[in-house]
Amino acid sequence: GAYLGAIEALNPKLNAYITVTPELALRQAEAADAALARGEGGPLAGIPLAIKDLFCTAGVRTTAASNILRPFVPPYESTVTANLLRDGAVFLGKANLDEFAMGSSNMTSAFGPVTNPWTRPADAAALVPGGSSGGSAAAVAARIALGATATDTGGSIRQPASFCGLAGIKPTYGRCSRWGIVAFASSLDQAGPLARTVEDCAILLGSMAGHDPKDSTSADRPVPDFAAACRRGVKGLRIGVPREYRSEGMPAEIEALWQQGLQWLRDAGAETVDVSLPHTKYGLATYYIVAPAEASSNLARYDGVRFGARVDGGDLIETYENTRAAGFGAEVRRRVLIGTYVLSAGYYDAYYLKAQKVRALILKDFTDVFRQVDALVTPTAPSAAFAQGERMDDPVKMYLNDVFTVPANMSGIPGLSVPAGLDADGLPLGLQVLGRPFDEETVFAVGAAIE
Numbered sequence: 001g002a003y004l005g006a007i008e009a010l011n012p013k014l015n016a017y018i019t020v021t022p023e024l025a026l027r028q029a030e031a032a033d034a035a036l037a038r039g040e041g042g043p044l045a046g047i048p049l050a051i052k053d054l055f056c057t058a059g060v061r062t063t064a065a066s067n068i069l070r071p072f073v074p075p076y077e078s079t080v081t082a083n084l085l086r087d088g089a090v091f092l093g094k095a096n097l098d099e100f101a102m103g104s105s106n107m108t109s110a111f112g113p114v115t116n117p118w119t120r121p122a123d124a125a126a127l128v129p130g131g132s133s134g135g136s137a138a139a140v141a142a143r144i145a146l147g148a149t150a151t152d153t154g155g156s157i158r159q160p161a162s163f164c165g166l167a168g169i170k171p172t173y174g175r176c177s178r179w180g181i182v183a184f185a186s187s188l189d190q191a192g193p194l195a196r197t198v199e200d201c202a203i204l205l206g207s208m209a210g211h212d213p214k215d216s217t218s219a220d221r222p223v224p225d226f227a228a229a230c231r232r233g234v235k236g237l238r239i240g241v242p243r244e245y246r247s248e249g250m251p252a253e254i255e256a257l258w259q260q261g262l263q264w265l266r267d268a269g270a271e272t273v274d275v276s277l278p279h280t281k282y283g284l285a286t287y288y289i290v291a292p293a294e295a296s297s298n299l300a301r302y303d304g305v306r307f308g309a310r311v312d313g314g315d316l317i318e319t320y321e322n323t324r325a326a327g328f329g330a331e332v333r334r335r336v337l338i339g340t341y342v343l344s345a346g347y348y349d350a351y352y353l354k355a356q357k358v359r360a361l362i363l364k365d366f367t368d369v370f371r372q373v374d375a376l377v378t379p380t381a382p383s384a385a386f387a388q389g390e391r392m393d394d395p396v397k398m399y400l401n402d403v404f405t406v407p408a409n410m411s412g413i414p415g416l417s418v419p420a421g422l423d424a425d426g427l428p429l430g431l432q433v434l435g436r437p438f439d440e441e442t443v444f445a446v447g448a449a450i451e
């Protein structure tokens with residue numbers, strides 16, 4: 001009830017939710033209360049969450065922040081949200097995002113931008129919450145959700161966490177089922193939580209994760225007690241500091257915060273070691289080939305016949321064209337064009353195939369380095385939250401914001417962003433902890449020690 005009231009008061013300004021579901025939330029809350037009274041409440045009984053509007057929710061509109069899915073009400077529930085409901089969570093509504101999760105600012109949503117609850121005291125300009133999970137992050141930061149689901153294809157959990165002063169983890173590829181999540185780039189997409197603390201993330205991930213026969217890429221592995229891992233400490237761990245993450249033009253404050261974080265880890269008994277990930281410099285370029293390629297294929301299904309919106313034409317082809325022209329925003333069209341180009345005959349070998357080969361080298365860098373160290377610590381993003389509208393006329397500049405986050409997606413390894421401090425303008429900055437595949441426990445232990 002208190003959360004729903006706060007949403008009513010704050011959402012008009014923040015635009016964090018596309019759809020609010022008060023009746024459903026109250027019904028779920030009553031059911032959770034009744035279960036608790038019987039002594040049968042699940043581990044998340046009554047916990048109010050925002051659900052990124054990329055997760056299909058049975059009977060609740062799921063838009064992917066796109067006009068093409070504006071009327072879409074799925075008849076089924078995604079596995080991740082079903083897992084949360086099984087454990088007693090309460091869904092407050094569907095959180096805003098960049099259209100089809102393509103972006104780093106939440107400016108590409110067909111439902112309008114999301115405003116970061118944080119401002120610079122000096123000018124109070126409206127800032128972006130990051131993206132694509134900007135609505136999820138803004139909702140948690142503004143206390144109009146206790147936690148949120150999000151997805152991360154190239155940084156969409158970790159970068160908004162950094163911009164909004166939250167913790168957020170992209171687990172290992174395969175840790176959470178992708179079934180029922182609107183696909184962007186299937187070999188990169190992973191679901192994960194955003195929350196105020198590392199331990200809250202651990203608890204939420206414990207509920208979201210697990211094998212699902214409906215997703216052939218979901219991993220058949222037991223889900224460890226992630227919350228217990230947060231209390232393990234870091235004594236004796238070896239923490240790698242990759243020199244390639246010292247990017248040119250990165251603000252000195254981010255470098256300083258990074259050094260501060262490493263010092264905290266040494267104080268807690270860890271050892272820090274300089275390491276090299278030589279193929280890091282190709283991460284961004286190859287990501288922006290692989291992700292659009294997969295997106296162009298995944299988005300082929302929006303033809304005006306099977307899902308969502310339809311704009312009729314004289315014949316079927318014209319119906320496709322009209323529907324897609326009206327339904328997709330500029331950034332989505334840009335990605336579909338890049339994707340179809342790099343996959344087309346004659347260019348496939350030069351771009352897509354080459355990118356896949358470099359992707360294997362990026363993974364090899366991590367495999368090699370994790371023989372020497374237990375985890376890596378880097379900045380999450382090369383900047384703090386920027387003003388709404390900034391970088392919109394320069395897509396490449398926008399893409400550069402993902403430089404530190406995309407390697408984890410390209411290689412499938414887990415990555416956590418931890419709130420680590422504020423910059424001189426008073427804006428939050430995050431540090432990123434990367435770990436071995438399926439070793440989220442060490443990642444959580446290191447994150448909790450920084451936090």
Ligand code: GLN
Pocket residue numbers: 101102103104131132151152153154155156157184291402
């Ligand atoms: N900003 C990146 C992109 O636009 C990542 C988005 C994401 O992780 N969904 O592709």
